[in-house]
Amino acid sequence: MGCVLIALGLFLLPYIDTNFAETESRDIKRLFTYICIVGFSLTTFFALFLFTKITQPMQQLIQAANAIRKGNYGTRLSLRTNDEIGELANTFNHMAIQLEDTIRNLNHEKEHLASVLRSMTDAVITFDGEGKVILTNPPGEKIMQAWCALDWAQEHEGLDGHSAVKPSRDVPEPLVPLFRLVMEQGGDQNSNVHVQQGVWSVQMAPLYADSVVRGAVAVLRDVTEEVKMEKMRRDFVANVSHEIRTPLSMMQGYSEALLDGMATSPEESEELIQVIHDESLRMGRLVKDLLDLARMDAGHTDMNMREVELGELLERIYRKFMVRSKEQGIQLQYECKQEISLQQADEDRLEQVFTNLLDNAFRHTPEGKSVVISAELVTHMRAPFARVCVKDQGVGIPSSDVPFIFERFYKADKARVRGESVGTGLGLAIVKNIVDAHQGTIQVNSVLGEGTEFILQFPLDSSK
Numbered sequence: 426m427g428c429v430l431i432a433l434g435l436f437l438l439p440y441i442d443t444n445f446a447e448t449e450s451r452d453i454k455r456l457f458t459y460i461c462i463v464g465f466s467l468t469t470f471f472a473l474f475l476f477t478k479i480t481q482p483m484q485q486l487i488q489a490a491n492a493i494r495k496g497n498y499g500t501r502l503s504l505r506t507n508d509e510i511g512e513l514a515n516t517f518n519h520m521a522i523q524l525e526d527t528i529r530n531l532n533h534e535k536e537h538l539a540s541v542l543r544s545m546t547d548a549v550i551t552f553d554g555e556g557k558v559i560l561t562n563p564p565g566e567k568i569m570q571a572w573c574a575l576d577w578a579q580e581h582e583g584l585d586g587h588s589a590v591k592p593s594r595d596v597p598e599p600l601v602p603l604f605r606l607v608m609e610q611g612g613d614q615n616s617n618v619h620v621q622q623g624v625w626s627v628q629m630a631p632l633y634a635d636s637v638v639r640g641a642v643a644v645l646r647d648v649t650e651e652v653k654m655e656k657m658r659r660d661f662v663a664n665v666s667h668e669i670r671t672p673l674s675m676m677q678g679y680s681e682a683l684l685d686g687m688a689t690s691p692e693e694s695e696e697l698i699q700v701i702h703d704e705s706l707r708m709g710r711l712v713k714d715l716l717d718l719a720r721m722d723a724g725h726t727d728m729n730m731r732e733v734e735l736g737e738l739l740e741r742i743y744r745k746f747m748v749r750s751k752e753q754g755i756q757l758q759y760e761c762k763q764e765i766s767l768q769q770a771d772e773d774r775l776e777q778v779f780t781n782l783l784d785n786a787f788r789h790t791p792e793g794k795s796v797v798i799s800a801e802l803v804t805h806m807r808a809p810f811a812r813v814c815v816k817d818q819g820v821g822i823p824s825s826d827v828p829f830i831f832e833r834f835y836k837a838d839k840a841r842v843r844g845e846s847v848g849t850g851l852g853l854a855i856v857k858n859i860v861d862a863h864q865g866t867i868q869v870n871s872v873l874g875e876g877t878e879f880i881l882q883f884p885l886d887s888s889k
Contacts (some may be wrong), residue, residue, distance in 0.1 A: 482510045486517060498525040548645040551632070556596040556604060559640070568645060572597040572620065600643060603629045607641045617648065624652045657833075669711065672704035717855055728771045728862060735765040735811055735883075738772060739800055742779050746787070754792035760799035765811045767863075768886040774859045781852040782815040782879050789819035789877070809885045816878040822871040830869060831857040 482504050492500040501521060504514035542549055542562035550569065551560040561569060596604045599618040606614045607629050615628045626648045632640040679697045688694035743759040750757035767775075779798070786796045796817045803812045822830060833854045860867045863883050871877040 482506075482514065486513065489517065489521075493521060493524065498528055549642065550600075550645070551640065551642045552596055552604060553640040554608070554638070558595070565645070569597065572599070575620075599625075600627060600629070603627060603643070604641055607631050608638055611638050617652075623647060623649045625649075665715070669708065672708045672711075675704045676701050711851070715851065728774065730769045730771060733767045733770040733772045733775065735767055735770075735775075735800060735813070736761050736763075738775060739779065739798060739813070742776060742783065743798060745780075746783050749787060750796070753787060755787060755790055756795040758795060758797045760797065761801070763800075763802050765800055765802060766885070767811060767883055770863055770883065771859075774862070778856050778859050778881070779813070779815070781856050785852065786815060786817035786819065786877070790817045791819065794818035794876075803882070805882070810882045811885060813881045813883075814878060815881075816876065818876040821873040821875055821877055822869070823873050824871075827869060827871060831867075 485502060485504065489500045489502055498521065501518050502514040504511055506514075542560075545562055546564065548565035548568045549560075549562045550558060550565040553559050558569065599620055603614045603616055608631070611631050613628065613630045615626070618625050618627055624647075626646045627643055629641050629643040631638045632642060679701050682688065683694065683697055688697055739761060740759065743757065746757055749755075783796065783798065790796055794817070796815070798813070798815050800811065800813045803810050831853050833851055857867060860881060860883075865881060865883040867879060867881045869877060869879050
């Protein structure tokens, strides 16, 4: 305004000088000067007022907004006025408080969710709409690393022969079908996937954003042991039923023959009765072995631990089998040149172990061959161990069957078993349990047609 008056005065000066007298011209010029000074002063004051009341608070507001934009959510304005600027400052502070509380609550929820995910034993993996991994918990990350290291092309070769390996952070190959179903149908999907020797139960659910599927979350649980136990349960029931049905059928058939008077002489009656007696003994052995295994599995194995002279125990078992070796024409040898003492062992259980192993050796070894039982002291990882070997020259075990011989109801093919007497298929399972209870190890070496060797190692002091 002052500048306008000055410019107007300079424009009107020539007009004043030409149209007014000298005295009047001087008074008018003085009046214009006063007016310009007053106008300039008012303009300057108004400018300072605007700067103090509007411009400066707006600059503070801009600085505070920039601070919040950079993540400093504790920023506040200290303006205390009763005009619109003060109301704007109060509204800004209230917004900043609400925003800080919201961010704090979101961080708490995020930390809570992260803690829950970390504490879960199940694996959790989250994918976006393109199949990229966006979130995992530690078990999920471990699965991703393990599965991404596999060469899926070797296990699942495509029709065109190209590799099926996915990028390291994409949906793993076993989860691709479930992921596609979730993205296409939008519902929960579950299935069991098999990866190498493991079985995983997978539950996959969609992630929504405005009613649109934007990804999926998968929860994986290792059910390998559950599946294996279920299979063992089914096999166990089937095998027990089979093992019991056979002697029961024979006992029923021969007893009916006796009742019907089919035996025409005392010798025939005695023969039928002998068969019934043998089958009843077989059923008794089966029931006893089943009870022993049940107690061992439940951890209720009665172990009478004391010091045992292994050499004396093996020599006693050797003498017990000498009569049988002569009857079957098998040469039995015993080798032990050292005194071996086990500080903590159950003599009766160990006798059961070696009796089962020698019984198997005799049943699978033809006449004229030999069975050797030997014992010696060895050192493994600077600790003394007693090593016992039971070796025969029998028919041997196929290499494909060797990993399963300690499972329940494993039996050699009846065509390869010498004689008519066959076991229950539980002997080696019991042997394995007893050896484990003594903190020992057992392994088998066998060549089909040449023989089998069982190698057992027991620590001299299993209490350590």
